[in-house]
Amino acid sequence: MSLNILVVDDSAVVRTMIVKTLRMAGVPIGEVHQAANGAEGLDAIDNNWIDLVFADLNMPVMNGEEMIEKIRANPDWQDLPIIVVSTEGSQTRIERLQQRGAKFIHKPFAPETVREVVKEITGICHEQQV
Amino acid sequence: MNSKYNEILQRVAESTFESLAFILPMPDNEGAGWPTVAVSVGFSGHFSGLLFLKVSDGILPELATNMLGLEDEQSGPSHEQQNDALKELANVICGNFLPEIAGTEAEFAVNAPEIIDDGEIPEATDRYRPVARVQLNLDSGNAELSFFAEEAINTKGIIAA
Numbered sequence: 197m198s199l200n201i202l203v204v205d206d207s208a209v210v211r212t213m214i215v216k217t218l219r220m221a222g223v224p225i226g227e228v229h230q231a232a233n234g235a236e237g238l239d240a241i242d243n244n245w246i247d248l249v250f251a252d253l254n255m256p257v258m259n260g261e262e263m264i265e266k267i268r269a270n271p272d273w274q275d276l277p278i279i280v281v282s283t284e285g286s287q288t289r290i291e292r293l294q295q296r297g298a299k300f301i302h303k304p305f306a307p308e309t310v311r312e313v314v315k316e317i318t319g320i321c322h323e324q325q326v
Numbered sequence: 327m328n329s330k331y332n333e334i335l336q337r338v339a340e341s342t343f344e345s346l347a348f349i350l351p352m353p354d355n356e357g358a359g360w361p362t363v364a365v366s367v368g369f370s371g372h373f374s375g376l377l378f379l380k381v382s383d384g385i386l387p388e389l390a391t392n393m394l395g396l397e398d399e400q401s402g403p404s405h406e407q408q409n410d411a412l413k414e415l416a417n418v419i420c421g422n423f424l425p426e427i428a429g430t431e432a433e434f435a436v437n438a439p440e441i442i443d444d445g446e447i448p449e450a451t452d453r454y455r456p457v458a459r460v461q462l463n464l465d466s467g468n469a470e471l472s473f474f475a476e477e478a479i480n481t482k483g484i485i486a487a
């Protein structure tokens with residue numbers, strides 16, 4: 197089984213870095229969707245089959261925290277796996293996100309960390325391809 | 327300025343260059359050219375302020391190539407990719423510096439970084455006071471960072487400014 201991924205971040209470089217890291221980590225990827233803010237992210241979830249969401253927090257139009265709140269408010273998306281990738285240093289905010297069932301990866305991140313968290317949240321991760 | 331802030335900014339910036347782009351400190355790199363491309367990141371919340379980062383031209387291609395994993399590509403990173411890489415570097419430095427000086431309970435919103443057209447870091451700003459200023463000698467060039475914050479950093483920061 198491969199995972200359809202949605203990467204929500206206002207930086208194109210970061211979206212590319214996340215997808216590159218997933219490939220390096222040997223995560224089986226199906227479709228890759230990208231969004232530049234929370235509102236575009238919600239549209240992408242609405243219009244596609246998404247297995248796993250990577251979300252930034254600081255974004256224009258709609259930030260990541262608001263997007264996650266709206267995702268969880270929809271009964272169809274209550275169990276959708278979400279991984280927040282951010283420099284966020286506020287323990288208060290991180291705990292709030294974890295209470296909504298999101299995992300947290302601190303930037304800058306190592307590929308092994310991404311691999312571990314994806315495995316933990318989806319139970320899927322292939323051996324690293326060399 | 328309190329030199330503690332300089333020490334922390336230096337440490338956070340060096341470790342971010344290294345972990346994000348594999349660019350290492352190089353103490354004697356005098357001939358690497360003056361920084362010419364600058365970016366600013368504003369933030370608000372617990373207290374507000376601005377971080378400026380300026381790097382020499384030579385750093386940009388390496389930064390983007392390493393961050394995006396373009397080592398095997400024939401063509402180098404585009405101008406846009408280089409600017410985006412610099413913005414993300416500044417974003418990560420700012421995001422990791424704030425909890426170091428404000429503690430892990432404080433919440434901030436970090437704005438999208440912006441390239442400064444004339445490539446100059448201002449000496450002063452209307453709203454903020456200078457808090458830290460450091461220069462980094464790196465293996466592929468030089469970098470300069472300035473951090474400004476509102477007066478409230480004195481009471482809300484974990485170190486007296």
Ligand SMILES: [Mg+2]
Pocket residue numbers: 205206207252253254255
């Ligand atoms: Mg962002």
